[in-house]
Amino acid sequence: MKLEGEENKIKWADYQKEIADDHFFYVRSCIRQSLYPGSEQFFLNLLGNILKKDIYENPSHTTCTGIGYHGDVVPFSTIQTVVARHYALMKESGYKNIAISCVTSFGIYTEILETWKHFPEELEKTREYLFKATGREFDIPENVSHTSDIIYKFKDEIASMAKYRLVDKETGEPLKGVEHIGCHYAKIFPKYGVGGAEFPQVLSGMITTWGGEVVDYPERRHCCGFGFRQYLVQANRGYSLSNSITKFESMKPYKPDFILTNCPGCNMFMDKWQYTVKEMNGNTYGQDGNAIPVLTYEELAGLVLGVDPWDLGLQFHAVQSEPLLDKMGIEYSKEDKYKTIDGRQMGVPAKILNV
Amino acid sequence: MSDFGYVLLKNRHIDYEANDKRIAEYIYAREPSFGYCMECGCCAGTCTSGNFTHLSLREINILIKRGETSTIKEQIDKCMLCGKCTLVCPRGVNTRNIIILAGEAIQKLEANEL
Amino acid sequence: MNKEVIVIGAGAAGMESAGQLANEGFSVKIFEKDESPGGHLKGWYHLFPNRRDSVEVMDYLLDVIDRKEIELLTNTTVTKVSKKDGKFVVTTTQNKEYNADAIIVTTGFDLFRSERKEEYGYGIYDNVITSAELEKMFRNGNLRCTDGRIPQKVGFIHCVGSRDEKVGNFYCSKLCCVSAVKQAIEIREHVPESNVFCFYMDIRMGGSGYEELYRESQQKYGVNYIRGKVSEVAENYEGKLVLKVEDTLVGKPLKMEFDMLVLMVGMEMSESGKELAVNSGLLTGENRFFAPADHHFGSNKGNVDGIFYAGACTATMNLTETLAHARSAVDDVVDYFRRKK
Structure with missing residues (x-):
């Protein structure tokens, strides 16, 4: 595959979106702040303290209700009003650029903005609903970026500060990364994703800039199988799982060192399903019988910048990252893995992979 | 009843005149792009759901038009509404809306509202 | 008659119509944006359906335009045609102007990217x-x-x-x-x-x-x-x-x-054809090709009397149809001058 370089006839410039440079209004993800809290924590730290950008989050921000919307329990007018409320919070806080942590939310924010463009009566209705319910008013944001867009924008700055590269310390070979993009990042509106829908560049750009190599495998563009309705009913989960396995089997021959995702659901499922498959039939898809660590882009940026893996929350994954850390030559303390910041011992999970 | 050791065979023609085409009429009236399909199968080829379940939007489309609707309900329940079919459709069929409308029509049919 | 006709594009349609124009006694200039004539035919191997070597057709066409009444100007892109007092002025990218009594546009097609x-x-x-x-x-x-x-x-x-x-x-x-x-x-x-x-x-x-x-x-x-x-x-x-x-x-x-x-x-309307259409006020259809005046009776005519079309600049067309269309364009040119007398 030729995604970059002179040989490449494709002009990715067609799919370069505008990503704000500073002054971000941050909205969190339901799944990420519960399951991978280190990622969002580090994003705020990276933007605010390392890159010295202005980033703000409002304590009154709530879920976007996207899971309910895609699970057929939240009507469209309701979710429009919830999203409008977030825009109102942004206006009240004096911000115009929204930075969205979740791909589902990102899809919803953009879907609603597009709806308002094409159906102005929906916008008027929403203004009315929000005002009646809360007395709030809102503006349309100037810039809508997913947080992976923002890291993509600053990938070169991150590379210039890097302590580690995505390179095998022993062999000097680039590490192989599988990138997986959430469906709602660019499949709804290819023009709002860096690189479009078929060959998105947002994560592959990070991997190559930080020294790694991107694996292109046949099922690369496919859904992880989350599917909201499919996952929410227990008896249907085999369907989600089977889709993830289709991807794992397709990537296995390439011997990937890690999977990089930009979607909360994908990250959760690609991580946890590896545990499930192993329990169900003993299969693993990484090297040497290991599972493949699944990282968020903040976690990967953090590792590259030399942040302690346990401060990034890598121990909260089902698939542990030690094989990757060892390859990159990252130092870490085995004792501190399950210690709180003030040194107290946390519970140690009984069933995790790669240890 | 007498058993002569053989049975009467059911005619397997699509009996176009006898078949119930109310679902098709319901969709046509609300989503004209329903009629633009040329049965190319691009939707079904790219469908994530179709990997593991019997779901082919192309097939649903033609079955509804012919009034052969006995398997439709089961099929549309498998759709994740991900929209990948809309992305590839060369005829600009609003595939998501067709699934939604077919569901509505079936509900109404069952409630004797069609 | 000593009328001057300009043909825009030296693909199959342009070459064939130039040859026919010369047969009718006109003096002809063909403008070609590439460095050599032949258009898409240059890149083809064998032709359907009889799988004849495309070189045979190419040789025929080169022979057709190899005569003193026909002047071929290569590396010359026409950007605009304008009509003034019943005469035509053709402008090229080199900003040169040429006069003609009638025009045949044969700008052909581009392959889909x-x-x-x-x-x-x-x-x-x-x-x-x-x-x-x-x-x-x-x-x-x-x-x-x-x-x-x-x-x-x-x-x-x-x-x-x-x-x-x-x-x-x-x-x-x-x-x-x-x-x-x-x-x-x-x-x-x-x-x-x-x-x-x-x-x-x-x-x-x-x-x-x-x-x-x-x-x-x-x-x-x-x-x-x-x-x-x-x-x-x-x-x-x-x-x-x-x-x-x-x-x-x-x-x-x-x-x-x-x-x-x-x-x-x-096939798509060629980029050079699109530019020519915009600059010269030539109407195009929903498919972006030049719009013929009438589907049945005027497939070589457009919205400007004296500017004719031939070949795949009006619709997707195979080589057989293109050559026939080129010859019928010349019929229309002859008819045009007859009417003007």
């Missing part, structure tokens, strides 16, 4: 090539994958850039189906042990001898046909191309691996 169908991975995966690139391989006698292997399994994807609202082309390009059949046969001839599959929505064999060629491809060459529009292409670990499609006649999604995939690229 396959990278626009992103899901097929053209420009991204090795061995996803266009039908035009395959013709060059045949011509050079070098039918190989990028790593030098001889392809053992080749797929043809029909309707790339045609009949596809997603790229803004509603129309059928008409000759890709028969081109695919011809090229599939040629693959089997070049590599007798190969397997060839065509993926189609409809097989459109409307021309004389086309259906027969289709039948021959099955009977003599064992070419396989699968009915379904290809949804996407990816590459697997062994470097094979993996294609996904619905086998619509079976009613199940299908995956298949290939060494080489050929995209049957459609």
Whole structure:
């Protein structure tokens, strides 16, 4: 595959979106702040303290209700009003650029903005609903970026500060990364994703800039199988799982060192399903019988910048990252893995992979 | 009843005149792009759901038009509404809306509202 | 008569109409944007349906324009035609102006840019090539994958850039189906042990001898046909191309691996034609080609009296139709001068 370089006839410039440079209004993800809290924590730290950008989050921000919307329990007018409320919070806080942590939310924010463009009566209705319910008013944001867009924008700055590269310390070979993009990042509106829908560049750009190599495998563009309705009913989960396995089997021959995702659901499922498959039939898809660590882009940026893996929350994954850390030559303390910041011992999970 | 050791065979023609085409009429009236399909199968080829379940939007489309609707309900329940079919459709069929409308029509049919 | 006629474009339509104009006693200038005449014919190997070597047609056309009444100006793009007092002024990119009594526009077509169908991975995966690139391989006698292997399994994807609202082309390009059949046969001839599959929505064999060629491809060459529009292409670990499609006649999604995939690229109004249309006030249709004055009686005429069209600048057209259309344009020119007397 030729995604970059002179040989490449494709002009990715067609799919370069505008990503704000500073002054971000941050909205969190339901799944990420519960399951991978280190990622969002580090994003705020990276933007605010390392890159010295202005980033703000409002304590009154709530879920976007996207899971309910895609699970057929939240009507469209309701979710429009919830999203409008977030825009109102942004206006009240004096911000115009929204930075969205979740791909589902990102899809919803953009879907609603597009709806308002094409159906102005929906916008008027929403203004009315929000005002009646809360007395709030809102503006349309100037810039809508997913947080992976923002890291993509600053990938070169991150590379210039890097302590580690995505390179095998022993062999000097680039590490192989599988990138997986959430469906709602660019499949709804290819023009709002860096690189479009078929060959998105947002994560592959990070991997190559930080020294790694991107694996292109046949099922690369496919859904992880989350599917909201499919996952929410227990008896249907085999369907989600089977889709993830289709991807794992397709990537296995390439011997990937890690999977990089930009979607909360994908990250959760690609991580946890590896545990499930192993329990169900003993299969693993990484090297040497290991599972493949699944990282968020903040976690990967953090590792590259030399942040302690346990401060990034890598121990909260089902698939542990030690094989990757060892390859990159990252130092870490085995004792501190399950210690709180003030040194107290946390519970140690009984069933995790790669240890 | 007498058993002569053989049975009467059911005619397997699509009996176009006898078949119930109310679902098709319901969709046509609300989503004209329903009629633009040329049965190319691009939707079904790219469908994530179709990997593991019997779901082919192309097939649903033609079955509804012919009034052969006995398997439709089961099929549309498998759709994740991900929209990948809309992305590839060369005829600009609003595939998501067709699934939604077919569901509505079936509900109404069952409630004797069609 | 000593009238001057300018022909814009030296492809098949331009060359044939220039020859006919000269036969009628006009003096002719042909402007060609490339460095040599011939247009798309230059890149073609054998022609459907009788698989004649394109060089024979090329030689015929070169012969047609090789006469003193015809002046060929290459590397010259016409940007504008304007009409003043019943005469025409043609402007080129070099900002030169030429006068003429009538114009035949033969700006032809451009091939669809396959990278626009992103899901097929053209420009991204090795061995996803266009039908035009395959013709060059045949011509050079070098039918190989990028790593030098001889392809053992080749797929043809029909309707790339045609009949596809997603790229803004509603129309059928008409000759890709028969081109695919011809090229599939040629693959089997070049590599007798190969397997060839065509993926189609409809097989459109409307021309004389086309259906027969289709039948021959099955009977003599064992070419396989699968009915379904290809949804996407990816590459697997062994470097094979993996294609996904619905086998619509079976009613199940299908995956298949290939060494080489050929995209049957459609035809679009040429960029130079578009520029000329905009600058000169020439009307174009919904399909972006020049709009004929009348579908049946005026396919060589447009909205400006004295400016005529010939060939694929008005609609997708095969070579047979193009040559006939070129000659009928000349009839219209003759008629135009007769009317003006």
